[in-house]
Amino acid sequence: MHPVALCLLAVLSLARPAPAQTRPVTIDDVLALRAVAAPTISPDGTAVLFTVRQWKDGEGGKKDARTHLWRVPADGSAPARQITFGERGDAQPGWSPDGRYMSFVSSRGTRNGNGEDARAQVWVMRADGGESWPLTDAGESVEQYAWSPDSARVAFTAMDPVPADEKAAVERRDDERQYERPARPVHLWVVDVATKTATRITSGTDFTIQGALSWAPSGTQVAFAAGASALLRDGRRDIYLADVAAKTATKISPNFGPDTTPRFSPDGRTVAYLAELVTAPPIGDGTPRGTVAQSRVMLYDLATKATRDITGSLPVDPGTPHWSPDSARLLFTAGTRAYTEAWSLEVVTGKATQLTKGRTLQIGGFSRDGAKVAVTMDTPTAPADVHVADAAFTSLRKVSDANPQAREFALGETEVITWKSKDGLEVEGVLLKPVGHDPAKRYPLLVVAHGGPAGAFVNNYRVGGLEGGQVWANQGWAVFYPNPRGSTNYGEKFLKANVADWGGGDFADIDTGVDALIARGIADKDKLAHIGWSYGGYMTAWTITQTQRYKAAMVGAGLTNMWSMYGTNDIPNVLIGYFGGIANKETLPLYMNRSAMTHIDNVTTPTLILHGANDDRVPVGQAQELFRGLKDRGKATDLVFYPREGHGINEYYHQQDRLARIHAWVTSHVTGDGAKPPTPRQ
Numbered sequence: 001m002h003p004v005a006l007c008l009l010a011v012l013s014l015a016r017p018a019p020a021q022t023r024p025v026t027i028d029d030v031l032a033l034r035a036v037a038a039p040t041i042s043p044d045g046t047a048v049l050f051t052v053r054q055w056k057d058g059e060g061g062k063k064d065a066r067t068h069l070w071r072v073p074a075d076g077s078a079p080a081r082q083i084t085f086g087e088r089g090d091a092q093p094g095w096s097p098d099g100r101y102m103s104f105v106s107s108r109g110t111r112n113g114n115g116e117d118a119r120a121q122v123w124v125m126r127a128d129g130g131e132s133w134p135l136t137d138a139g140e141s142v143e144q145y146a147w148s149p150d151s152a153r154v155a156f157t158a159m160d161p162v163p164a165d166e167k168a169a170v171e172r173r174d175d176e177r178q179y180e181r182p183a184r185p186v187h188l189w190v191v192d193v194a195t196k197t198a199t200r201i202t203s204g205t206d207f208t209i210q211g212a213l214s215w216a217p218s219g220t221q222v223a224f225a226a227g228a229s230a231l232l233r234d235g236r237r238d239i240y241l242a243d244v245a246a247k248t249a250t251k252i253s254p255n256f257g258p259d260t261t262p263r264f265s266p267d268g269r270t271v272a273y274l275a276e277l278v279t280a281p282p283i284g285d286g287t288p289r290g291t292v293a294q295s296r297v298m299l300y301d302l303a304t305k306a307t308r309d310i311t312g313s314l315p316v317d318p319g320t321p322h323w324s325p326d327s328a329r330l331l332f333t334a335g336t337r338a339y340t341e342a343w344s345l346e347v348v349t350g351k352a353t354q355l356t357k358g359r360t361l362q363i364g365g366f367s368r369d370g371a372k373v374a375v376t377m378d379t380p381t382a383p384a385d386v387h388v389a390d391a392a393f394t395s396l397r398k399v400s401d402a403n404p405q406a407r408e409f410a411l412g413e414t415e416v417i418t419w420k421s422k423d424g425l426e427v428e429g430v431l432l433k434p435v436g437h438d439p440a441k442r443y444p445l446l447v448v449a450h451g452g453p454a455g456a457f458v459n460n461y462r463v464g465g466l467e468g469g470q471v472w473a474n475q476g477w478a479v480f481y482p483n484p485r486g487s488t489n490y491g492e493k494f495l496k497a498n499v500a501d502w503g504g505g506d507f508a509d510i511d512t513g514v515d516a517l518i519a520r521g522i523a524d525k526d527k528l529a530h531i532g533w534s535y536g537g538y539m540t541a542w543t544i545t546q547t548q549r550y551k552a553a554m555v556g557a558g559l560t561n562m563w564s565m566y567g568t569n570d571i572p573n574v575l576i577g578y579f580g581g582i583a584n585k586e587t588l589p590l591y592m593n594r595s596a597m598t599h600i601d602n603v604t605t606p607t608l609i610l611h612g613a614n615d616d617r618v619p620v621g622q623a624q625e626l627f628r629g630l631k632d633r634g635k636a637t638d639l640v641f642y643p644r645e646g647h648g649i650n651e652y653y654h655q656q657d658r659l660a661r662i663h664a665w666v667t668s669h670v671t672g673d674g675a676k677p678p679t680p681r682q
Contacts, residue, residue: 290577412473612645
């Protein structure tokens with residue numbers, strides 16, 4: 001175990017005694033949680049497949065994350081059981097429409113007998129058990145797949161293979177690379193289940209397929225979304241209909257911006273999809289500037305070839321649409337203030353109905369008759385598990401128990417709170433109270449800023465994440481999760497409220513939220529800390545230049561100089577949307593004024609900086625600029641890079657180090673009772 005984690009666990013052992021049958025939450029507990037996802041109910045509604053991700057011990061003390069498929073009766077009459085054991089993990093569980101087969105994507109064995117890992121393929125097994133077998137033999141890994149309505153074929157997507165001459169050049173190290181060189185496109189194939197014969201349906205370089213596939217009920221067409229290029233910054237994504245017999249694809253969406261998640265209606269007359277409408281002219285390279293808006297729900301009529309927007313006054317940003325069996329409604333989950341709720345939208349009238357209240361859930365899929373739906377759901381007191389509900393979501397039955405050890409944890413209570421910002425705007429957030437909270441006492445407060453900026457905190461399970469909130473709650477800390485303007489979940493006006501105003505109203509919203517907690521007698525004004533990752537890192541870096549109230553800060557993968565950030569990251573179009581255009585003499589004042597580096601002389605807060613060494617989203621120079629600015633001014637700071645990591649931190653020991661290092665830094669500077677921050681490894 002990392003020495004920093006050992007120090008923290010020693011501190012945890014000194015915490016006040018836990019109530020009977022409970023114990024403090026530790027960093028080891030955070031990392032030991034199994035992650036449940038992708039619930040998929042069988043066509044007859046009797047069983048659910050889902051995935052469980054957990055850490056496994058590897059060679060030489062290495063830890064590897066592995067995901068496998070589990071199966072559970074939909075009525076919860078028997079415990080869930082693991083049904084796949086691929087050495088590199090298994091994902092994307094599915095059922096054939098006739099219920100005879102289960103399917104998944106897995107990379108097993110070696111490729112061409114040369115020791116190279118095999119590419120991920122679609123595997124199939126009988127629904128009543130037995131050995132699985134590979135259905136596809138694609139040259140590159142299968143990205144998405146979907147069963148045909150008659151269960152006789154499977155559509156799948158895969159990237160075009162590397163040309164032989166290019167592969168040979170790489171092997172001899174003749175491998176110069178052009179910046180933003182077009183990636184190999186992803187295309188559509190269809191494989192016959194009986195013969196395993198695969199037929200290529202699309203080709204060329206006009207588009208690259210992105211996301212899930214949807215078959216027409218007739219089995220003659222497949223709908224998909226595709227980008228004009230694979231560049232992350234390029235928002236040109238359209239909906240296509242592929243004619244399987246003719247091997248052609250036709251674009252059906254007129255929007256210049258991103259169109260995603262097409263779904264054929266059960267009656268075969270309509271394709272529903274989501275669109276981020278873009279009306280502004282493109283930037284100089286022909287790509288759309290980033291949009292700050294909620295998605296619209298669009299319907300394409302196959303007979304008339306007309307498209308209409310049925311979003312109406314839907315107050316939330318819709319998630320992936322699911323059709324009701326009668327093709328009359330679309331159902332989806334959407335962030336709704338401090339929760340993630342189920343909604344329905346009537347196709348004819350556009351009437352929106354919220355189906356759940358006070359839930360944090362994600363829809364996996366419906367049974368053939370639409371009577372049952374499988375979801376994942378967590379609560380402030382329980383980690384995510386699979387639940388089965390009726391179509392109206394009036395009942396939710398928990399059918400899995402992936403983390404029984406969680407019942408041992410002592411947990412602080414959460415509360416959804418609101419307050420007024422400086423301009424009178426109502427703002428909301430989630431407060432995690434210390435375990436055994438005493439209303440007569442004040443507590444040190446850890447403020448956590450979310451990423452995005454169009455993210456949002458919900459009132460869910462707080463063991464995990466960037467900070468492992470319940471670890472702090474068990475040590476007498478309150479943890480504050482604010483949703484300032486610019487957050488999603490609160491309507492489009494609120495979402496757009498920080499356009500051209502990063503570090504303005506959003507900073508005031510968080511600052512007044514802290515004031516409210518001090519006024520309520522919860523937070524100790526002399527024991528405050530601020531942390532965040534990505535946009536949360538931006539907010540933290542900005543905050544320490546605007547106020548000296550915080551005694552410690554952690555800037556994770558944070559944007560610190562918006563001018564250099566614009567020119568070096570992989571999604572500059574997003575900044576263009578928020579900062580009024582490309583960085584030029586007209587927009588430069590805003591880019592610079594809202595950069596922490598412009599105001600670096602104001603910083604007094606001891607600041608820890610953490611960053612993935614291979615981050616393209618927020619390049620490492622952002623961390624280096626902040627570090628150099630603080631170091632050369634004699635301020636307390638450390639900068640730690642995590643090798644091999646991109647914008648997120650994925651490896652086990654890096655996650656462990658991040659949790660422990662943040663805790664050590666913050667507590668040593670705020671309360672003086674934490675482990676001494678370690679010297680970063682060389």
